[in-house]
Amino acid sequence: MAPIGETAGTDPVSPDAIGSYWLASCGDDLTPRPALTSDETVDVAILGGGFSGLWTAWFLLQAEPTLSIAIVERQFCGFGASGRNGGWCSPRFPINPAALTRRFGAETARAILFAQQAMVDEVGRICEQEGIDAHFNPVGVLTLARSAGQVPSLQQSYDAYARLGMADVCELLDAGQAHEAVHATDVHGALRLRVGGTIHPGRLVRGLARALERRGVRIY
Template sequence: MSGSHPWEGLMDYRDVSFWMATSGDDLTPRPALPGDRDVDVAIVGAGYTGLWTAYYLAAADPSLRIAVLEKDIAGYGASGRNGGWCSSLFSLTPAGVARRHGQDGADALQRALEATVDEVGRVIGVEGIDCHWTKGGSVTLARTPAQLARARAAAGPGSGLQLLDAGEASARCGASGVLGGVWTPHCAVVQPARLVRGLARAVERRGVTIYERTPVTSLPPGAAVTPHGRVRADVVVRATEGYTAALPGGRRALVPLHSLMFVTEPLPASFWARAGLAGRETFTDFRHMVIYGQRTADDRLAFGGRGAPYRFGSTVPPAFDRDPRVLAAHRAALVDLFPTLPDDVRISHVWGGPMGIPADWHASVGRDGAFAWAGGYVGDGVGASNLAGRTLADLIRGESTDLTRLPWVGHRSPRWVPEPLRWLGITAGLGLIGRLDAAEARSGRTSRGAAILGRLLGE
């Protein structure tokens, strides 16, 4: 790095992602914890979950002493790296939630998630956060007969999804080979690093203290221990998502699986005339291996997907953020979707980061005495983290509300199996997903293995 920055000798946080590089902040780390502290609430992790929790707690009770402890800087994790979908998606399908918690519980959770999209937009407006927020909805394309069958099943009664024919789907997203799809209005596109950095400033205005470059090494009852001192608190909140495995006792709580992204240079108006996304709808399709994309405010395509291999022992090496084989596969998927992309289109940034995956794919939020937690969003945390933050604020303050009665509250996922079984199982599952998509692309028919996959993913 150039040495022109005030944090010379530390990493250049602009290298984390395109979003962080264009966040509008200089990303200078805030001061670290200066020593032992006593607070009312200590929050571990300055991503969306931790900051939303701090925001709503401080708003409800300005007298609370709240400290947020962050290993790097606010937004370093998934909050500054994700695809920029503020959606009403949950880690389980609505049918999966209903099987576990009943239809009424599933409906209540879905309504809360849909309302959450608008709540995030409200706070962005109130706090004046310039994060390119646009609520254009989301389109999921069907590009094979097997995908079309899944689209029709997804848009069943009570789903809230609008089934699209080929013309309607293509009008929203002009990808190749579109047979149909579904659309929901409950999704907004956002520049995620601008949101998390703006949210950090908003909580500081409300009296919350954020200590950066302050890794938490253990969480004994009623405390968070760091190399700089111990923070004692009435309640400690774990909001570490894909980095939870690094905490003592956390290696089998949430598995970190990487999702990788890239962004093109700004594309010409001639491309967008064919590609659509005029309302900045987010887009994906009904393949099994998740892909996702958005049209940025400056007319780039930001595109990513899953499929990166799992690292033995749930470690999170930085090199996994830019696996060239996975990124090449994602680029091929984008070209397949949009063959009219200019031949000389340039990729300006590539990056990635870990998602937090529970063993049963069930996100949760809860409090058990002096310990509270939220996470396991399986990549759908931009919206769900806000709902989690509001729910944690009620739980910590001892309030019984509609939020604290939602079915994900208090859920405890089983622990992942030990290694090497964990690595073997996850690797086999990822391989199955790839083979299913390849088989369906060749035949156009739903593979017999889809039912097995559904069970693995808790659908």
């Protein structure tokens, strides 16, 4: 078995040694694919078999199914953040919708947020289409206020969504409703986004790699 830091060639990898619950429970054989040992000519060469590389290949093939694509991964697909993340399939942008609107204007903010929301459904749809059992669970996303001081920022986010015409995707919960939803301590309120949910990133990243190979992508 290869150690955690570097995999050696195509040695089998012990899922337990990787230090990721998601990779340990992904149900796939993590043995690295054979290395690229000679020159190869392809239309598109991608470095890295994480979500960036794999989704790029997947969408390129949607646009142009005849493309020849090779992915060269240093360890094994999912070795990086893609196989070790929080498991959220979330439509949230790293800054709240009020700040997004302030910085980029309503039209851009709306376009970004709609695209993020559409992405969640699309991940679920692609999993179904490709037969990837990634435990996609579109239960929505709750943002909790854990102090009274955090409540106004939830209200601000809600108002910003409403101004952007997205009141239907979110809901403000009072302290009682928020507590009822998650039974966390010191909850003063919550903002519920109806879009978003959880996903098993290990199963998704490994399933995507297999799906790409079925479509002719070569992974090294």
